[in-house]
Amino acid sequence: MREALTNLRLLRNFIVEHLTEQLDAYDQVIRLLAEEPGERAQGHTLACSAPLSSVAPMLVNARRLLRVALSPGPMAVPRFGVAVTAFSIPEPPFGVPGSFLRPRRLLFFMSSTQRTRVRETGRRPDPWVIGISGGLLVLFVVFALTRPTIVNTAVDAAFAWSTRWFGAYWQVLLLATLVVATILAFSRYGRVRMGGPVTPEFGWFRWVAMVLTTLLAAGGVFWAAAEPLAHYVDPPPQYADVSGGLDGAAIALAQTFTHWGFVGWAIGGSLATLVMMRGVEKGLPLRPRTLLWPLLGEKVRTHWLGTVADISCVLAVVAGTVGPIGFLGLQMSYIGTEMFGLDSGYGTQVALIGGLTLIATVSVLSGVDRGIQLLSRINVWAALVLIVSIVGLASLPYVIDLFLQASAVHVREFVPMSLYRGDDAWLGYWTLFFFGWFIGFGPLMAIFIARVSKGRTIREIYVGATVLPSVVTMVWFTALGGTGLWLEQRDPGVISGPYTEHGLAAAALSIVQALPFSSVLAVIMIVVTLIFFAATLDAMSYAVSASSMREGEPHAVVRAFWCVGMGATAVVLLTVGDNGVQALQSVIVVTAVPAGLVLLPPLWGAPRLAREMAVEQGIVTSIEPRRVEEPEREPVG
Incomplete structure (x- = not known):
């Protein structure tokens, strides 16, 4: 036994010594390929038949794997292909078969050892994130139950302060993110593949369906019916002179497109996702703190700002999820009362939210690849049936004409609508509320999209997580x-009559009631709405759970805890009536303040990381300095 331990120690020292030497060799070859990919690189013998344009990224990947093998402590090893240079390792100082120490075998031996250590370590939750975020949520609920007036006053004051000091910043941030992401996606860097050379886990339809239902669920039925009508009845301040008719309808719908279109989807499905996926590839955690990587570097793993980012983003997405769930209970009970004569009391609301939470919890326990995917596919087809039925029973030509005219107005007025800074009351109630909502969802949407988008290019992620969802x-x-x-x-x-009398919640039902087969359409609409919110609750519970983990994937039980917790919080808030839900919806805007700061570093970090990956993958060569052309000299004489 003693002799075996001695041999193992000698083997370890031998491996570390020669791997360290090999790191230096890799660095030298990488520099040569980066600086002069021509003649000087030809002088190095490479044990592969790949062209030189693809050798550099392969060497970088192999070097990274070697670096991981030499690093102490548990670390997840990325699944990179290994490029093997034609180097030789001398015979070890004791009887170990020479084939055991062949470079390829050696690298994969070290890789499997590291993975074993990760599995032995297991999942480790972050008690600070779970404790503080969960504690603040419970504290808010307790105060909302016991001191609703004080809570409403405090939240209203915080809401006014947030919109006054950060409203313009949010508008510029969203617009800048969309511009940078668009340029990046359709440049040569758009071909960069994220998450390593792996086959995407989900097909296009399933992938886009999961992304779409996750964020659209926050208002897919409620706001789609209510907001265009609200802007039609009471036009936006900058278009107050346009009211009624097709022109007024186009303005109302174009304003809605601004709130729910490209700027909203781009914040979570572009630059933040890129930084998140690259960070995870580098060994950083799948948590909001990784978005600060361009600012803090490797210190983001343990820096207190990272913990603050995790906690604030968890609170933002919890507020953004619980508020609509609570309002869903009120809306569904109102529909049940008007259409089917059900009791609109607290028991009905609890039953509806309880059923929704149960569906989402079952989805959570079944896993991301089965739960969210199944809900998303069902919801896409159910929503398609609902829309086809409504449009078919109404006027398809009018809807087509309105879409084309509203799209033209949206393109023409996109920047003025996005950056409008006039009426503060209107701005806070509409544009800043929605922008703050999407910003609050942004970091954890990036986590979810990063989780389901491995193997896709930057351009594919932009199209699938920004363009297609916006158009749909x-x-x-x-x-x-x-x-x-x-x-x-x-x-x-x-x-407009039911809307004026009962508020925004009456818009969807009034549309259904004005059409034939209203009872059938109401049932389909309820099913679509419930599945929409179940998908959001499922996806956000995963993102919240991932944000509270120091290592590994979040356990299904932890995800179920957050899922049940958000549903239970919504049920408790209903006991204080509209005040609790409205207060939490205002908290959506307040919690977006730190989340908006977390989403700033990807603006400059994502293009730099895309450039770095493009060099590694052989899409572009290394950065070449600009040559200053000397002016032509006039001939003498």
Whole structure:
């Protein structure tokens, strides 16, 4: 036994010594390939038949794997292909078969050893993130139950302060993120593949469906019916002179596109996702703190700002999820009362939210690849049936004309609508509320999209997580909200009357009631809404759980805890009536303040990381200094 231990120690020292030497060799070859990919690189013998344009990234990957093998402590090893140079390792100082120490075998031996250590370490939650975020949430609920007036006053004051000091910043941040992401996606860096050379886990339809239902669920039915009608009845301040008719409807819908279109989707599905995926590839955690990597570097792992980022982003997404869930209970109970004569009391609301939470919890326990994927596919088809039915029973030509005209207005007025800084009250109630909502969802949406997007290029992620969801959202809002506008123009008051009397919650139901087969459509609408929110609750519980883990994937039990916790919080808030839900919706904006700061570093970090990966993957060569052309000299004489 003693002799075996001695041999193992000698083997370890031998491996470390020669791997360290090999790191230096890799560095030298990488520099040569980066600086002069021509003649000087040809002088190095490489044990592979790949062209020189692809050798550099292979060497970088191999070097990274060697570096991981030499680093102490548990660390997840990325699944990189290994490029093996034609180097030789001398015979070890004791009887170990020479084939055991062949470079390829040696590298994979070290890789499997590291993975074993990770598995032995297991999952480790972060008690600071779980304790503080969970404690603050419980504290808010307790105060909302016992001191609702004080809570409402404090939240209103915080809301006013947030919109006054950070409103313009949010508008510029969202617009700048969209511009940078668009340029990056359609440049040569758009071909960079994220997450390593792996096959995407999900097909295009399943992948886009998961991304789409996760964020659109926050208001897929409620706001699609309510917001276009609200802007039609009471036009935005900068377009107050345009009211009624197709022009007024186009302005109302274009304003809705601004709130729910490209700027909203880009914040979570572009630059933040890129930084998150690259950080995880480098061994950083799948947590909001990784978005500060361009600012803090490797210190982000343990820096207190990273912990603050994790906690604030968890609170932001919890607020953004719990608020709509609580309002969903009120809306569904209202629909049940109007359509089916059900009791609109607290028991009905609890039953609805309880059923929603149960569906989401079952989805959570079944895993991301089965739960969210199944909910998303069901919801896409159910939503398609609902939209086709509504438009088919209304006026398809009007909806098409309205979509085209609203899209033209949206393109023409995109920047003025996005950066409008006039009426503070209107701005806080509409634009800044939605922008703050999406910013609050942004970091954890990036976590979720990064989790399901391995193996896709930057361009694919931009198209699948920003462009397609934006277009689908615009079509969805046109079909549902546009039908409401058509009904209102045909019979004034049929939609605006219930809206004026009962508020935003009455918009969707009034549209359904004005169409044939209203009972059937109401059932389909309820099913779509419930699955929308179940998908969001499932995805956000995963993102919140991942944010509270120091190592490893979050356990299904932890995800179920957050899922049940958010549902239970919504149930408790309903006991204080509208005040609790409205207060939490205002908290959405307040919690977006730190989340907006977390989303700033990806603006400059994502392009730099894309450039770095493009060099590694052989898409571009190393940065070449600009040559200053000397002016031509005039001939003498």
